[in-house]
Amino acid sequence: MNRDIKIEVCAGGYADCVAAKQGGADRVELNGAFALGGLTPTVPVLKKVKRDTGLEVIAMVRPRAGGFCYDADEKEIMFAEAKNLLENGADGLAFGFLNADGGIDLENTRKMVELIHRYRGIAVFHRAIDVTPDIDAAIQMLMDLGMDRVLTSGQKAKALNGVDVIAELQEKYGDRIQILPGSGINAGNAAEILEKTGVNQLHASCRGYRPDPTTMGEDVSYAYLPAPHEGDYDVADEEAVCSLRRAADTAAAA
Numbered sequence: 728m729n730r731d732i733k734i735e736v737c738a739g740g741y742a743d744c745v746a747a748k749q750g751g752a753d754r755v756e757l758n759g760a761f762a763l764g765g766l767t768p769t770v771p772v773l774k775k776v777k778r779d780t781g782l783e784v785i786a787m788v789r790p791r792a793g794g795f796c797y798d799a800d801e802k803e804i805m806f807a808e809a810k811n812l813l814e815n816g817a818d819g820l821a822f823g824f825l826n827a828d829g830g831i832d833l834e835n836t837r838k839m840v841e842l843i844h845r846y847r848g849i850a851v852f853h854r855a856i857d858v859t860p861d862i863d864a865a866i867q868m869l870m871d872l873g874m875d876r877v878l879t880s881g882q883k884a885k886a887l888n889g890v891d892v893i894a895e896l897q898e899k900y901g902d903r904i905q906i907l908p909g910s911g912i913n914a915g916n917a918a919e920i921l922e923k924t925g926v927n928q929l930h931a932s933c934r935g936y937r938p939d940p941t942t943m944g945e946d947v948s949y950a951y952l953p954a955p956h957e958g959d960y961d962v963a964d965e966e967a968v969c970s971l972r973r974a975a976d977t978a979a980a981a
Contacts, residue, residue: 732975733928743963750968754783763792777816786817795825795855813846823855851876876905885911890923914970918978935964
């Protein structure tokens with residue numbers, strides 16, 4: 728392949744960012760509430776990550792779980808959060824605005840891209856793109872708006888299943904917008920995804936588990952993970968990051 732592969736780890740908090748750094752990742756997508764698909768992180772976490780790791784940080788801007796068709800109040804909050812994150816060191820933002828029909832919300836996407844670029848940040852449209860009815864039309868709209876990067880699983884649950892779409896997007900648009908595959912990527916499938924798509928970056932959660940003995944009481948449970956991890960919470964695993972880094976580097980040198 729002979730290309731430099733960037734590794735982005737989806738980080739649900741400070742400890743995940745440390746694991747990403749130690750495992751050899753190039754950047755993180757920082758969010759909160761990973762179990763909900765990622766929500767906007769707090770500024771104190773962002774500032775500590777930047778201070779302690781030096782990683783490039785793409786911060787999520789997402790006010791709630793579910794989809795990406797937001798009301799006026801949610802949009803107001805998102806723009807306030809975006810400005811706050813950019814003013815406190817975020818290198819870019821990941822976001823997605825959709826209309827009720829699944830098409831790109833052009834007005835608010837344009838406003839967000841302009842805001843990010845005013846701070847010299849990177850504008851990333853996240854996997855909201857994977858529920859749009861016409862991904863080609865959506866990508867073309869995003870390019871017209873000046874979007875820098877798109878995170879996608881190729882409109883499948885996992886990127887490995889969407890490799891044909893990702894490869895097509897990379898071939899058609901990769902010289903004008905960065906195509907970042909994500910969802911279910913790990914050391915075991917990284918080489919195949921890189922070979923079949925031609926991309927030069929990967930997004931992965933590198934999930935591991937850590938126990939918390941206070942998750943469950945005799946008659947009360949705060950577990951959110953299925954068996955056998957009811958007493959755990961999920962984290963980025965340093966060794967999983969290392970393994971992904973090695974797999975990507977090996978594939979790139981082949």
